[in-house]
Amino acid sequence: MADNSTAHNLGGLAAELLVKAKAARSGRSAQGVYGGKYLKQALLALTSGSQLAEHEAPPEATLQVVRGRLTLSTRDESWELAAGDLMAIPPQRHSVTAIEDSAFLLTIRMDVNGE
Numbered sequence: 001m002a003d004n005s006t007a008h009n010l011g012g013l014a015a016e017l018l019v020k021a022k023a024a025r026s027g028r029s030a031q032g033v034y035g036g037k038y039l040k041q042a043l044l045a046l047t048s049g050s051q052l053a054e055h056e057a058p059p060e061a062t063l064q065v066v067r068g069r070l071t072l073s074t075r076d077e078s079w080e081l082a083a084g085d086l087m088a089i090p091p092q093r094h095s096v097t098a099i100e101d102s103a104f105l106l107t108i109r110m111d112v113n114g115e
Contacts, residue, residue, distance in 0.1 A: 008043075026050065033105070041105060046070065046097075046102050048102075054094065063081070068082075069099040070099055070104065080099065
């Protein structure tokens with residue numbers, strides 16, 4: 001878990017994670033940047049063409065592109081997002097594919113009861 005009292009430069013961390021992603025067979029790399037009782041954040045990096053395969057969505061989450069361009073897809077829709085874009089992740093199965101080397105901040109609400 002990340003040290004919650006430390007400031008993070010997401011641009012610099014994105015560059016570091018992309019170096020690691022390029023060295024990884026999966027083309028992916030990630031690091032937690034915040035972990036609290038109700039909120040969790042991680043920065044993920046994907047090399048061009050790499051994908052997070054279709055998976056279940058958490059009850060509430062957002063994706064903010066820090067670097068690059070990617071596609072967020074559900075069975076019925078897809079959205080192309082670029083650096084600076086922020087989107088609520090639809091509450092259904094989805095995948096993420098990097099159009100170019102990309103990094104994004106994933107923010108997840110952890111209290112599944114919504115209280």
